[in-house]
Amino acid sequence: MQILPFYMVCDESGSMAAGGVDAINSALPDLHHEISTNPSVADKTRFALIGFSTQASVLQPLADLSELTQLPSLSAGGVTSFGAAFRLLKSTIEKDVTDLKADGHDVYRPVVFFLSDGIPTDEGWRTDLKELNSFRYAPKIIAFGISDAETSTITEVANFKAFIQQDESISPAMAIREFASSLTRSIVSSATSMSAQGGEGFELQVEEQVPGFTSLSLDKL
Numbered sequence: 001m002q003i004l005p006f007y008m009v010c011d012e013s014g015s016m017a018a019g020g021v022d023a024i025n026s027a028l029p030d031l032h033h034e035i036s037t038n039p040s041v042a043d044k045t046r047f048a049l050i051g052f053s054t055q056a057s058v059l060q061p062l063a064d065l066s067e068l069t070q071l072p073s074l075s076a077g078g079v080t081s082f083g084a085a086f087r088l089l090k091s092t093i094e095k096d097v098t099d100l101k102a103d104g105h106d107v108y109r110p111v112v113f114f115l116s117d118g119i120p121t122d123e124g125w126r127t128d129l130k131e132l133n134s135f136r137y138a139p140k141i142i143a144f145g146i147s148d149a150e151t152s153t154i155t156e157v158a159n160f161k162a163f164i165q166q167d168e169s170i171s172p173a174m175a176i177r178e179f180a181s182s183l184t185r186s187i188v189s190s191a192t193s194m195s196a197q198g199g200e201g202f203e204l205q206v207e208e209q210v211p212g213f214t215s216l217s218l219d220k221l
Helices: 020-036 039-044 082-102 125-134 151-157 172-197
Strands: 002-011 045-052 056-063 111-116 140-145 161-165 213-216
Touching: 002 020, 002 039, 002 082, 002 172, 020 039, 020 045, 020 172, 039 045, 039 172, 045 082, 045 172, 056 082, 082 111, 082 125, 111 151, 111 172, 125 151, 140 151, 140 172, 151 161, 151 213, 161 172, 172 213
Parallel strands: 002 045, 002 111, 111 140, 140 161
Antiparallel strands: 045 056, 161 213
């Protein structure tokens, strides 16, 4: 069976306490329902949830969403260690892909939807990102920045697509809901594309525009 793993990686630092984690937590049941009730989508995709602040943790290990009754919630506190997120992503993806292949699955390159509302507080995060991007199961990273996140940092994190919240036109909570909706649509449309293509010539489906966000160019140096 062909499997496309998705990782939702969310900032849980203290600044996300002002409605940020609440917005994610309220969006997760919709994401779960949309995918778990669609057998052809749940069948071809796997979903994991990672939170990061001072440390990073796997809140929901990679799973078939149709086998879960609900997703865990996030909680805010601590600083913004991007490096902790990238190190955990690398080790988690390595284990997950190895396990899926051992079970006889054909595994597509993992997809990461990354969300942060601020500036990384650790100095060595670029080294950790470089290692994540250079190992054999390196994921495609779609990065979203809200609130105080900087455009330059978000474009550095992303290697596939990047989005930054539009000033004042939308609240961070609304932006987070759009982030979760975009992730959900990407999972559904990518799984549909896999079915249609029979796996041959499959391309990851990610929206060019997300309401409330500006799409950033990854080609500018």
